[in-house]
Amino acid sequence: MSYISGARKVRVMARYDVIVVGAGIIGAAVSYYSAKKGLKVALVDKKYPASGASGACNGGLSYFGKSGKLLQDAYDSLILYRELAKELDYPIEICQDELFVQLATTEEEIAELEKNVEECKRFGLDAEMVSKSTLHSLIPGLSNKPIGGAIAQGGLHGFVNPFTVIYGYLDKVKKLEGTIIPNWEVVGILTSGRKVKGVVNKKEEALYAPVVVISSGFETAYLLQSLNLTLNIMPNRGVVLVTEKAPWKLKKKLMGANFGSTGQNVSLCIEQTLEGNLLIGSSQEIGVLIREPNIDLIARIANNALSFYPSLGKVNIIRAFTGVRPHREEGPFLGEIKEYEGLFVASGHGGMGITLAPWTGRTVALMIAS
Ligand SMILES: Cc1cc2nc3c(=O)[nH]c(=O)nc-3n(C[C@H](O)[C@H](O)[C@H](O)COP(=O)(O)OP(=O)(O)OC[C@H]3O[C@@H](n4cnc5c(N)ncnc54)[C@H](O)[C@@H]3O)c2cc1C
Incomplete structure (x- = not known):
């Protein structure tokens, strides 16, 4: 099947409700909470899950040192971590x-x-x-x-092995009929007017969905640049x-x-x-x-x-x-980009992404579903 999307001729490989770009801890969490809401999810990564910052960090969990809403969000996230192993039915290494x-x-x-x-x-x-x-x-x-x-x-501070969290989320996404696609680098976001249509790779293969979530770590900035957008990541x-x-x-x-x-x-x-x-x-x-x-x-x-x-x-x-x-100096950005309907970003967590992942996934899934 070949379609013209904007100025591009692409081959449409599959259609989903939501495409999540980047299988770090944030993309994995967004995929899990979205699949849990009954959405048909595809999670793509240019390499493989946990190949970015999430697989090369301390995995420390803490709320201390944060203030205002961020403190509340970190606390909520740490509460979600408490039940995560049971919820995912997966052996998460956590303390x-x-x-x-x-x-x-x-x-x-x-x-x-x-x-x-x-x-x-x-x-x-x-x-x-x-x-x-x-x-x-x-x-x-x-x-x-x-x-x-x-x-x-407080019974909340500690650490987690982020690999076990990511693989726990992915295991559950698959059980909820979601699709995980490694070695699939998004090189462009497909749009039609002000609406998002999907994503495309170098081979001009496209995945279509009315909602695309960019959670590609620091490389989120590059995908946004391709649409002349910036969020200072x-x-x-x-x-x-x-x-x-x-x-x-x-x-x-x-x-x-x-x-x-x-x-x-x-x-x-x-x-x-x-x-x-x-x-x-x-x-x-x-x-x-x-x-x-x-x-x-x-x-x-x-x-x-x-x-x-x-x-x-x-x-x-x-x-x-x-x-x-x-x-991101201002803290993480979570939400829809006003320039394009259906284009969401969940990125910019700096040194707090492991702590904030469950809360981020739940919050973004709620935004998508509402
Ligand atoms: C040294 C260090 C210590 C840290 N310690 C802590 C800590 O103790 N506690 C804490 O809470 N946080 C900590 N962090 C921060 C935490 O690791 C990050 O905030 C978090 O991992 C970010 O996750 P992410 O999913 O946004 O990005 P990443 O884990 O970087 O994932 C992004 C994914 O996107 C993929 N990708 C990129 N571009 C594309 C594309 N075009 N198409 C498809 N896929 C793409 C990449 O391959 C990657 O897998 C630490 C970070 C570092 C570096």
Whole structure:
């Protein structure tokens, strides 16, 4: 079958209710919640599921440090995570009972953490300031660098293995008669006037649907550019170091008070996987796309972590990995693009995409179905 769509001659391969572009954690979540609403979904990826940032990140789950609506959204998402393994009937590797600890090294950082604690309390969420001596009793082996900090228990902070979440969502999408198509790179969005018609690949093969959701990580920007649209989504490279299994249980997530603030090239983040390996991060480099981290950056991340937690010197770093976050200064964009009926974007989650994925998927599916 061949159709003229706009100025293009394309072969229409199949029709769906919704096409989701990008099988990272956001596209997978949007696909699952859309399929759950009874929509016929196709999820396409230019490579394979989890090949973007979602497969190269820490997987940390936290609400602390966010404010306003974002704090509420993160909280809602973490609540959805609690039931996800049961809901998907899939073995998701998740831990939500860690103590979240943020460490301050200056009075300015203490003031910043106090604001975050107040914000959590305003929302009725667990968080409190703690002294240096309390930090030392909570974290044996901590250095003298932190002058105080904030902690949050709450039964929601922790980490998840994003691969198991993505594959759990995809497994359920297939059971709900959705279609997953790897190695299918969208090179253009098909439109007719102000309406979306579908997507096309390099071979001029088209998939048709009245709704297209772009959730292609930092590459969302390129697909929007092809329609002369922009949402200020930019690549933000992050590097994480992985150690061999540590012979102790950390049971905490340690973060620097400056973690996540734009302009901080390297900030502290130490988490432990269920197997015992420590993930040490991380860095932020806006505009950088190269996947290989340089040795200078690796050394700065390691030295920064050692300066907070010298016990790290007892374990070897076995590898480093790089992921590219979809950064958007204003926070994630979720919704329909006003220029084209049926064109939705779910992207720009920066360093919060794993935490916010279930809430994002549910919210976007609601928007599509309404
Ligand atoms: C080092 C690092 C640490 C992080 N730590 C955390 C953390 O602790 N907690 C947290 O909540 N978040 C964390 N994040 C952020 C989180 O990883 C991201 O926000 C999230 O993974 C973004 O998911 P996504 O689905 O939007 O994008 P991605 O996972 O990048 O997925 C996009 C997908 O789109 C596909 N694609 C791109 N272009 C096309 C196209 N034209 N056609 C078809 N497919 C296409 C890609 O192949 C890819 O599979 C971290 C990120 C990094 C890099």
